[in-house]
Amino acid sequence: MSAANLPLAVGLVAVAAGAVAYVALNPLLSGERRAEQRRRALGQSTAAVTERTNAANRREHVAKSLKELEAKKDKTKVTLELKIARAGLDWSRKKYYVVSTLVALGLGFGVLLVSGRPLVALLAVFVGGLGVPAWILKHLQKRRIAAFIDELPNAIDVVVRGLKSGIPLGDCLRMISREAKEPLRSEFRVANEAQALGLPMSEAIQRMYERVPVTEVNFFAVVIGIQAKAGGNLSEALGNLSRVLRERKKMAGKIAAMSMEAKVSAAIIAALPFIVAFTTYLSSPDYISLLWTTAIGKIALAASALWMGLGIAMMRKMINFDV
Incomplete structure (x- = not known):
């Protein structure tokens, strides 16, 4: 350069x-x-x-x-119609009263033939008219609720898979109302019919809790209601709910297995006085008949029944757990 x-x-x-x-x-x-x-x-x-x-x-x-x-x-008022619906029956109030009357008359007539005492027969009429039908409804309700709880996680899994596939929530619930087992099928059919009449889906699911009053249904109603108002990932929330319900079921099974020994012991202890009294009556009827032929014996029977009832109630309270 x-x-x-x-x-x-x-x-x-x-x-x-x-x-x-x-x-x-x-x-x-x-x-x-x-x-x-x-x-x-x-x-x-x-x-x-x-x-x-x-x-x-x-x-x-x-x-x-x-x-x-x-x-x-x-605020839910448990009426007779609601009790019948919870039991899974389609009876009307009139039919329930007719059946209760027939049961009361049949039981009272049978006790009258066996005992020959009108007062005892009258007591049997009251038991047959008021106690037996109510017990039957309670038993049917417990059995129906147990079947509902067993199938609810499977139904929630169907909804989760449908939502992840792009199927709307209403179509998923209609699928359950067609293909699920009873009593899920009938309960979800009622919810779909309510939605078809203009009721929001969250409100329809909330009404399901009135017919199936268990915590699992309340959880499901809470998830649907919150998603409808606050938004969020419904499939994820329902998937978590399904896992929670299955874990609750496992926990209930573990508790039942762990408390089975106590339940058997309680049953043996409760049955032992009756077994001893029956065997004593077979061997010495005059000796044990003093319990119901004398005033002191009747007082002793009443006191024993009272204390035994308190003991059974206490043991039942100790071995029953809410999950």
């Missing part, structure tokens, strides 16, 4: 270096980088505030929904 072009080359290099330095240092000197950092921090803080606000609103919706469900549950 000639000496004449040397100053020109140096000048060009100096200009290029100055341009590079200006590009590199200008954001720092002018505060643009700090401004960009502040804008990013502001954007992140705004997103965090928005997320916290949404979470707070969702918690508020959840709490409100739970309070509404609890209020509706407390």
